[in-house]
Amino acid sequence: MAYYTQLIAAWNSVTQPPAGVTGTGLNGGMTTDQKIVAVNGWTVTGAIPTSTLFSGPQLLNSISWSEFSNLPAAQQQNIMLLCSASPTVGLLGGSANTTLLPVGMIVTYFPAGGVTITNLTKLSKGLTQPWWQAPVENGGGALNGPVSLTDTTAAGLS
Secondary structure: OHHHHHHHHHHHOOOOOOOOEEOOOOOOOOOHHHHHHHHHHOEEEOOOOOEEEEEHHHHHHHOOHHHHHOOOHHHHHHHHHHHHOOOEEEEEOHHHOOOOHHHHHHHHHOOOOOHHHHHHHHHHHOOEEEOOOOOHHHOOOOOOOOOOHHHHHHOOOO
16 A cells, blocks of 8 residues: 555645646545546656656767767767767766766766756756656655556455
């Protein structure tokens, strides 16, 4: 039942949608199916997500030329390879998770508080995530997938 704690709280909240959430609020006149559609349409924006996916061009467009041009050639090549490795580049755990290659490389190569890190932070804060997917600390439901009738039944909501 702990898995559904955020869903239960949001579903039963007097404030609809819950604070920090954008979308259609739930009301007593809605069927369970209508409420599920509404919850799956909820989004959260403005917090740095725990995990972030950027496209290669988004990452490239966040990198300061002056900071990049001061990197040694091998580090420049690593950044270019990172940006072209796949259609999306995952930055998991924010800047605190330096044990993973993308984050470790970026926070090692670019100065804290510099233009590149500032740009990536702004880009992260501007991301809109589905409520069901966003971590609890970002105002979301921390669920593994969109809400279904099975979920509402298991949570005692239908």
